[in-house]
Amino acid sequence: MLEKDYKIPELDKWLKENPDQIKSAKKEKKDLIELEENFEPASFDIENLEYTEIDDQFSYKSNGIQTKILEKLKKNKKNEFDCVEDLHGLTKRQAKTKLDNVIKEAIRRKYKKIKIIFGKGHHSPGMSELIKVVTSYCIKSKHIKVACSAKKNDGGIGVIYIQLV
Numbered sequence: 001m002l003e004k005d006y007k008i009p010e011l012d013k014w015l016k017e018n019p020d021q022i023k024s025a026k027k028e029k030k031d032l033i034e035l036e037e038n039f040e041p042a043s044f045d046i047e048n049l050e051y052t053e054i055d056d057q058f059s060y061k062s063n064g065i066q067t068k069i070l071e072k073l074k075k076n077k078k079n080e081f082d083c084v085e086d087l088h089g090l091t092k093r094q095a096k097t098k099l100d101n102v103i104k105e106a107i108r109r110k111y112k113k114i115k116i117i118f119g120k121g122h123h124s125p126g127m128s129e130l131i132k133v134v135t136s137y138c139i140k141s142k143h144i145k146v147a148c149s150a151k152k153n154d155g156g157i158g159v160i161y162i163q164l165v
Contacts, residue, residue: 042141082111087118120158
């Protein structure tokens with residue numbers, strides 16, 4: 001036989017006193033569902049990466065974005081990032097998947113600035129494959145407003161700063 005649910009007076013009181021927190025939690029859940037449904041990973045052929053020689057510097061800004069926003073990102077200090085991710089040791093495919101997950105999580109957490117560390121490729125023949133993956137990702141992602149290589153004292157071309165839309 002089922003018993004009648006008991007009311008918890010403390011819970012009822014808290015619910016009445018905190019309607020804003022309840023609304024906020026509902027909105028956060030709705031936003032998360034919307035992000036899950038609408039997130040578009042960057043789309044490019046991981047096996048045939050287009051790549052332009054960048055001479056130890058990379059910069060990208062999406063259409064309609066002012067150059068001063070890119071210049072401001074380039075001047076960021078090492079500790080002015082909401083999130084720092086390291087891709088050392090990953091394959092191209094793993095790096096692409098990790099970037100998708102990092103960008104998605106950053107959007108969910110409302111982060112704006114991300115630092116991606118992947119190295120310069122000194123331990124691999126030719127240019128690092130991860131440089132190609134990360135730069136291609138920045139160019140193809142609709143979620144990235146601007147991106148640039150780090151200052152030399154912060155990793156140079158082996159680190160990319162990203163600002164999200």
